[in-house]
Amino acid sequence: MSGFTYLSRALRSHSSYSKLLLLSSVSTGGLLVYAESNIEGRKQVENNQSVSEKKRVVVLGTGWAGTSFLKDLDISSYDVQVVSPRNYFAFTPLLPSVTCGTVEARSIVEPVRNIIKKRSGEIQFCEAECLKIDPENNKVFCRSGINDNLVGHNDFSLQYDYLVIAVGAQVNTFNTPGVMEHCHFLKEVEDAQRIRRTVIDCFEKAVIPGQSEEERRTNLHFVIVGGGPTGVEFAAELHDFVHEDLVKIYPSVKDFVKITLVQSGDHILNTFDERISSFAEQKFQRDGIEVLTGCRVISVSDHSINTKVKSTGEHVEVPYGMVVWSTGVGTRPFVKDFMEQIGQGKRRVLAADEWFRVKGCSNVYALGDCATVDQRQVMEDISVIFKAADKDDSGTLTIEEFRDVLEDIIIRYPQVDLYLKSKHLLEATDLLRDSEGNESEEVDIEGFKLALSHVDSQMKSLPATAQVAAQQGTYLARCFNRWEQCKSNPEGPRRFKGSGRHEFLPFRYRHLGQFAPLGGEQAAAELPGDWVSMGHSTQWLWYSIYASKQVSWRTRYLVVGDWVRRFIFGRDSSRI
Numbered sequence: 001m002s003g004f005t006y007l008s009r010a011l012r013s014h015s016s017y018s019k020l021l022l023l024s025s026v027s028t029g030g031l032l033v034y035a036e037s038n039i040e041g042r043k044q045v046e047n048n049q050s051v052s053e054k055k056r057v058v059v060l061g062t063g064w065a066g067t068s069f070l071k072d073l074d075i076s077s078y079d080v081q082v083v084s085p086r087n088y089f090a091f092t093p094l095l096p097s098v099t100c101g102t103v104e105a106r107s108i109v110e111p112v113r114n115i116i117k118k119r120s121g122e123i124q125f126c127e128a129e130c131l132k133i134d135p136e137n138n139k140v141f142c143r144s145g146i147n148d149n150l151v152g153h154n155d156f157s158l159q160y161d162y163l164v165i166a167v168g169a170q171v172n173t174f175n176t177p178g179v180m181e182h183c184h185f186l187k188e189v190e191d192a193q194r195i196r197r198t199v200i201d202c203f204e205k206a207v208i209p210g211q212s213e214e215e216r217r218t219n220l221h222f223v224i225v226g227g228g229p230t231g232v233e234f235a236a237e238l239h240d241f242v243h244e245d246l247v248k249i250y251p252s253v254k255d256f257v258k259i260t261l262v263q264s265g266d267h268i269l270n271t272f273d274e275r276i277s278s279f280a281e282q283k284f285q286r287d288g289i290e291v292l293t294g295c296r297v298i299s300v301s302d303h304s305i306n307t308k309v310k311s312t313g314e315h316v317e318v319p320y321g322m323v324v325w326s327t328g329v330g331t332r333p334f335v336k337d338f339m340e341q342i343g344q345g346k347r348r349v350l351a352a353d354e355w356f357r358v359k360g361c362s363n364v365y366a367l368g369d370c371a372t373v374d375q376r377q378v379m380e381d382i383s384v385i386f387k388a389a390d391k392d393d394s395g396t397l398t399i400e401e402f403r404d405v406l407e408d409i410i411i412r413y414p415q416v417d418l419y420l421k422s423k424h425l426l427e428a429t430d431l432l433r434d435s436e437g438n439e440s441e442e443v444d445i446e447g448f449k450l451a452l453s454h455v456d457s458q459m460k461s462l463p464a465t466a467q468v469a470a471q472q473g474t475y476l477a478r479c480f481n482r483w484e485q486c487k488s489n490p491e492g493p494r495r496f497k498g499s500g501r502h503e504f505l506p507f508r509y510r511h512l513g514q515f516a517p518l519g520g521e522q523a524a525a526e527l528p529g530d531w532v533s534m535g536h537s538t539q540w541l542w543y544s545i546y547a548s549k550q551v552s553w554r555t556r557y558l559v560v561g562d563w564v565r566r567f568i569f570g571r572d573s574s575r576i
Helices: 003-013 064-072 092-099 112-119 189-206 213-219 229-249 251-256 274-287 333-341 382-389 399-412 414-422 428-432 445-451 466-481 483-488 536-548 553-569
Strands: 017-024 031-037 041-046 055-060 078-084 088-090 109-111 123-127 129-134 139-143 155-159 162-165 221-225 258-263 290-293 295-300 304-309 315-319 322-325 350-352 364-366 371-373 396-398 442-444 514-519 522-527 531-535
Touching: 055 064, 064 078, 064 112, 064 466, 078 112, 088 112, 092 189, 092 229, 109 112, 109 553, 112 123, 129 333, 189 213, 189 229, 189 251, 189 322, 213 221, 213 251, 221 229, 221 315, 229 251, 229 258, 229 274, 229 514, 258 295, 274 290, 274 514, 274 522, 274 531, 333 350, 350 364, 382 399, 382 445, 396 399, 399 414, 442 445, 466 483, 514 536, 522 536, 531 536, 536 553
Parallel strands: 055 078, 055 162, 078 123, 162 364, 221 258, 221 322, 258 290, 350 371
Antiparallel strands: 017 031, 031 041, 088 109, 129 139, 139 155, 295 304, 304 315, 396 442, 514 522, 522 531
C-alpha cells in the first residue's frame, strides 16, 4: 500500500480531525502522520514502522573519542546518528610516518562504516560537517561537503535527546601573521600527504639547473615550529627520510639539506621527563638537526619566518623551503558559537564536568580535544563535607568520623587519592598528623581544612592526546550502557550538597605512558611507575604497541607490512 493511499484512508476514517502535522523521521526514514482530534486526542499513524521509543543520540566526530564511544556503546537502547566530515577513522599517532612514506596513508585509516557495520546497520552515518548547535531546541544543523553537482540538498538538521561532541580541535596559529597562508599543518591525513608532496617538490626544485647555492639551501631548509611530540617525531622522520633515502637519489644536493626545530620554551618535549628531553636534544645535535629554543615566531612570509629570541629580544629572519606548524590546538568555530550560547563565551575551551556533561547543558556531552574537564575542588565544599561528617554535631571530627568521610571524599574527588599517592601516605589519617608526627585524636573545622588544603594542587588539565580521548569515549559509553540500572540503584559518589548519590563515578584518566620516536631506530618512552626507557629496545616496544593499538586487523596488517617494506626497499620517493 502506498503512503498516499494510506494517508487518504486515514483522513476518510477520521473526518473529525482538526489538525494534521507531517514530519520526516530521521531514525526510521518513514513518513509519520500525527493527527489531533477534539474527541479522541492525539493518534499516530505510520507508513512503515512503529515509532521508536529509544532515545536519540547524535555523535559529532569520528576521531578517537567518538570512535571509542561508538565501539563500546550498547545501541539496543538508543537510536544513534553519527555526523563527521570524514568517513574514516585515522590512527593519528602515525601521521608523522605518513609524511615521509614510512607508512602509507591508507594503512592508518579505517572506514567508519566498517566500524559500525557490526551493529547490523543500527548506527546511521552522515558524511557532513556540523555548522551550528541549537541547545534550546535540541537540534544540530549540518552541511554535506559532497560534490554539489549531485542532486539533492546539502543542508539538513537532526534532532537529538543526547548530543556527544567529539570533533577534536583545529590548529592554533595564535593569530601569527602568515601562518595560515604559508605553513603546513599536521592534524589530518590530507595534511601528511601534502607535506610528503612538498618535501619531494623541494628536492626536485633544488636540482633544476641554474639554481644558485643560496637558492638550493633555501629550498632544502625544512623548518618545524613546535617542539612537542608531533614536531619532534616529524623532525626525526624527515631526517631519516632525507639521509636514508633521498640523498641516494639526489646526491648533488645532499650538502644543502638542513632541518631546524623552533621551540618557544627552554626545552623540547617539555611535557616529558627531563631525562627524555635532554636525550632528545643530544640525539638531534648528533644528527645535525638544529634546535632553536627560546625563540618565538613573529610572522611568516612566503620564503622566510621572522623569529624573536626571548633572551636578547633580537629578531632573526630564517629562510625556508617548507614550514610545518605544530604548536597546539584551538577551538572549532561552531563550538565557539555554542559556547557563546551557553554562557561559556569567555573560556578558551568548552568546559565539561567529571561526567563530561557540558556545563549549562544537561543533555550535551563533550569529549577529547574539543573540551576540558573541570574537576570540582574539595575546598569548594569543605564546610559542607565537615558538617556531613560531624554526625554528632560536636564541632569536631573523631579519627573514625574522619576515616569514614574520607572514603566518600576519595570517590567524589579523585585528586585526593592522587595526593595521598604522591605523598606516599599509607593511611589517610596521616593527613591529621602534626609537625612532630603525632596523630590527632580529634580535628575541628580549621584542622580539617588544613589537612585537605593541598589536595586540589593535584588537579591538572588532561593532555590533548589520543590516549585521553579514547579512554573518555569508553567511559562515556559505559555510563550510557548502565544509565537505567544506575538510576534505579545509584552506586556513584555521595552528594555532600543534598541527599543521595551521584549516578556514576567521576572519570579517572589512567596514564599508560607516552612515546617519542627520535629517528635512527631509537625512541624514548615514559611509562607507568616513573619508568623511563630510551634507545633501540624502546623503538621495538613502540612498534609492538602501535601495531596492537590499530583499530582493525586490516590496518594492523597493513601497517606492519609497510614497516617491513621500508626495511627491505626503503621509502617511496614518488610524489603520489
